[in-house]
Amino acid sequence: MAFSEIDTGPLKVIPSIYHYLEQGLARSPDEPAVIVMHQAPSHLRELLEGRPIEAGACLSWSYAQLHHAALQVAVGLTRNGIETGETVVTFMPNSVEFAIMLWASAMARLTLACLDPGALGDARRPELESFLRRLKPAVTYVPFVGGAAAVDEALLDSGIQLPKVKICHDAKQVTGWLTFEQLATNGGEREVDTEELLEAARRDDPSRVCIINFTSGTSGIPKGCPRDVAAMSHVFENNPWDMKDVRTEPVRFVLSTTNFRVIAPQFSCAAWKAGGTVVMIAPSPAGGFNATGTLDAIEKHGVTTLLLIPVMLHLLLAEPSFTARNIDSLGAVMVGADIIDRITFTKAHSAFNHCRVSCAHGMTESGGTVTWPFFDKPLDMIPYFRDICPIGKLVPGVAARIWDHEAKRTTSRGEPGELCFSAESVVKQYLDNVSPESFFLEDGKRWFRTGDLSVMDADNVIFIVGRIKDIVKRAGIPIAPAALEICIKAYTDEETCVIATPHPQLGQEPFAILKARSSKSEEDIKTHVVTMFGRDYSLAGVASLEDLGLQDFPLNSTAKILKFELQQKLEEFRKVSKH
Structure with missing residues (x-):
């Protein structure tokens, strides 16, 4: 009898976030790295030091420009006493500032925690104080004066040590805060050799925590997920989401989710590793997913790659102008981050029938574990489990098993149980070591209990059929x-x-x-x-x-x-x- 357990063996990675960003820089120095449709071309132009700005209706920075701006910020942080391994906390909408902080954190080897800017509101003050107490940031960024005031008040109330550097776009109007431009030109107390800084970034510590994201909190309490350099490097090396050239064109990925979710850093860095472009759209005026803005991005900026959770797919297809839009540039559409049924997947196939359509699995704790192996199969030949789509097969460097906790055994193929992963890309523990029961050691491997009720078939295909807690x-x-x-x-x-x-x-x-x-x-x-x-x-x-x-x-x-x-x-x- 075959049991529901697979180990795909080791995967060799280079443990350095900057190493993977540098691949895109070397491939496409003058091609756009980031396009932000709701920011003006002149926004933060001081960080470009006279480099020509591309004419157009919105901000568009090349790899060379993004690299230069981020390096100035990394150097500015280092000059102002920020040490390797310290934490940067941001509260920002999707913007070029997100791209800058992601690159600068990799260069200066800092821990980046992007948080929901909604936490700056009065009604969420306890949540803001909790974030600051738990993360103890050395650097914090907010986009507006009101946010700076909220953080200052919360810092005083929480009683933690004040950050060494506080950055705000409107900092000239508030005491104790710097703009990005001031940070870049402020001499600070240290001399920084940029080549030494970048060389150290190429030789990063695999166990250094580089990103902290928080789970979506469907149980009511979001958990912090520290991902180390080796984990993120594993994701980029595997490229499980097919982030590569689409029809010989460099990937252009529209970032349609908030940057405080793990999708943003993982998919952005994967696109940059491939020499592609991250396109950012404005939030919807009503909040949530901006279907019109997404379609505008596809038409105006030749987006090739799209990730949609089911509710986004339904909103996009329900947008009145959808059928009249030119979406020919699209070549890859991923539907995921939730259970996908046959009807939803068929609907996506029909709407994007000229694209590679796949299910994309990912959770905050364990990105980059499975990939979609069915691109060459007709829709009716894809396996389903009771009309539920598969999430795919394991990528190299991952072990998985389906565990029956009541029987204390690995299930047989086709029998449901809890999906457990062991991989470098999986978090080692939650922030503050909450829920330690989610992790265990066995046979020399560290395992993570996903909480997903899953099935593995005879062909090593994995299905998620529900949540254990549900x-x-x-x-x-x-x-x-x-x-x-x-x-x-x-x-x-x-x-x-x-x-x-x-x-x-x-x-x-x-x-x-x-x-x-x-x-x-x-x-x-x-x-x-x-x-x-x-x-x-x-x-x-x-x-x-x-x-x-x-x-x-x-x-x-x-x-x-x-x-x-x-x-x-x-x-x-x-x-x-x-x-």
Whole structure:
């Protein structure tokens, strides 16, 4: 009997973030490294020291320009006493400042933590203080005066040592803060040899923490994920997301997610390693994903590569002008960061039928572990598990197994269990060592428990079929909500979320919440589920968001449903329904 465990063997990497950035610089020094559609061409021109600015409607910097600007900032930080390994905390929207800080942190060998600028608001002051207390930044960056005031107040309230350097775009209006231009021209107390600085960056410490990202917090408490140099280098060496030339053209990747999510540094650096361009769009006026801006970026700047989580895909296809847009430049579309069903994947294939379409797996803790091996297969030849798309196969340098915690054994092929990874690209522990039970040592390997309910088939293909924490145990039988959600959505044509509700005898039962009331009755839906899955999967009930007093599913910043909030609303609804 074959067990659900694979080890693809070692992968040789050069542990240096700057080494991989330098590859793009060497390949395409005069080609655009970053285009920011909502920033003026003259923005931060002082950092370019007279280098010509490309004429156009928005900021566009070449590799040579980005490298020069970032080097000035890295030198300025070093002159002002910032030491290797210290932490830079930023609160910024997607902008050229993000690109500068990512490059400068690699050059000066600093730890970069990009945080949600929304944390600067009054309502989130405890969260801001918690971030500052936990990260203890030596450098902090904010884009506006109000943010500087919020950070100053939070620093005083939290009682931590003040950062050595505080940077603000509008710093001339606030005491104790510097602009990027002032930082670059401020002599400081040290002499810095730029060649020595860059040579040290090429010989970086593999165990140095270079990036800290926070999980999306679907459980309510985001966890800090420190990634070391070896981990990020492993991701860039593997290039699991197909970040390479598209139809012989250098990759142009549109950064459609916020920079405080791990997608931003990983995909940006992967694009720069390939000599490509990172295109940044303005946030949506209503907040969240900017579908119109994404389509503008594709048309105006020849975007070749697009990453979409399911909600982004639906919003993009629903944009009124979508069918009239010229998207011929696109050559690669990745759909991922959530469970992808056959309907969603087919819809993506149909909308982008001239592209390489794939599922892209990735989580904050373990980027760069699997890749999509089905580009040469027709859509109907791709394997599915109960209409759930695969995430792909392991890349070199990764071990994985599917573990049954109750039986304390590796599962057989086709049998569900928790997906565990062992790889250089996986975080070693969470910030402050929270949730230590998520990591364990065995057979000389350090393993990470992903929390994903997964299946591995006979061909080494891996599927994620749900989250362990979301599993509904009805009379001791584990039920993965994702399978029911896909089934009900196909039957009712309504977005569906299935959560657990308590039952005195059975323990738990699955309850279906539909985005809108369906033409199918509650009894119709219950009967359909029993027909498809059997009586062990029987629903406790069906309700719409309107029944729960909601207009839309509660989402976090990455558009994932906050199920714990739905459960609270469902409990209130069921209490009222009983009376």
